[in-house]
Amino acid sequence: MGIVNVTADSFSDGGEYLHRERAVKRGLELRNLGVDIIDIGGESTRPGATRVDPGLEAERVVPVIRDLASEGVVVSVDTMRAEVAEAAINAGASIVNDVSGGQADPRMAHVVADAGVPWILMHWRSNGEFVHRASGGNDSGTRRDGYRDIVSEVSAELLSQVDYAVHAGVDPTALILDPGIGFAKTADENWALLRALPHLAGLGFPVLVGASRKRFLGSLLAAADGTPREVSERDVATAALSALAAAHGAWGVRVHDAQSTLDAVTVAQAWQQGAQP
Template identity: 60%
Template structure:
């Protein structure tokens, strides 16, 4: 899953793809480089971020979703708003990726149920402006899985088919760096939920702090964390992740292919380009 942030303030690439034309070009490039899904978002969820209006979010994402879908790209919409999700699906998006797992907007689960598309339920404890203060766990792996399981139950009760649900541990969201590492080391535990697992470690703070300058202690800048992102993605793939969400696709796609070849004990035939139907069916399997 390649990321296109149509925002001025995302933590690693804010403003680079704010222009709709540039955002579309970026999405097409990510697909060309090996992204099976392009995730389009119009609202930053970086730590401390404040929310944009619904109208502004719609203005940012809909032209990009419509253009990419028109070019045959499998698009997911990264939003916490039901109205944005429904409008994006109408414009051609095939997945709804909600970092709040349906908690930020009471209408989200019903909206997703109406569309019938796969729905990413991420672990979330609160809005970005105050989420760092919510990282309080005794057993982070068990508690995060338990909270996502309860949110799955909530969205299913609101009408979402269980087969639509994809889960995400929410690395970096209301998590300390130690929490992120503990979750990354225990991704196989998510098999207990019986749903596909999306892992989004790309360029996040726990990687920047790992790579900090040994003399100053300053974290590695976000755009210089892509090799570490590829390593984290391989670790996720080895533990059974369904997809990894990344800013730069090519190196991570290559790294994941190496892991897959090792698991098969040898190379496979070149992979054909996946269809939207095959990918969404895979999310529901």
């Protein structure tokens, strides 16, 4: 899954693809590289970001989605708002990627159910407002409390989100789970969830990993004086993580730099299969 942020303030590429033409060009470039899904978002979830007006969010993403879908590109819309998801689906989006996991907008489940499209449910222990505040060692958001057992608690909460979605009429075969790497979680908690990918995949749903360029990778690769690795210099680490995620059961990885991740995953697949693809 290749990321195209149609935003002014995303942590990695804010403003780079804010204009429709540049966003569409980038989406086509990613598709031509071999990316399966282009994820279009109009609201940043970086630490310190503030929510944008839903009208502006839709204004950013809908034209880009319409243009890409008309070119046969498989597009997902990255939104927490039902009205934006609905407009995006009408424009040609075929997947809804909801970082709130259905918690931010109670109408989202009904929009997804009516449209019959896949729904990515991400785990995020928010304070209920789904604003994006920087907080200590966490990458994004605020947490209600700590974890005693990160893997079991995230698993249980994801399955609770699944129950809610199915009760609202969403086909369970259309659900994809995302453990929410970097969302109100410490670096140690992120690594624990990544190590637990086989367990998460064993819950019975496809699992998406979104760790591209995140702060815990910058901290892992910090300089001797503790300065985190720059965001733009985290793609090799992201590619390595993506290859490991693919080898340990992830259905997909959501990344900024597609080429390095595609190369890494291809090498990992050849290693596992023992033959040239």
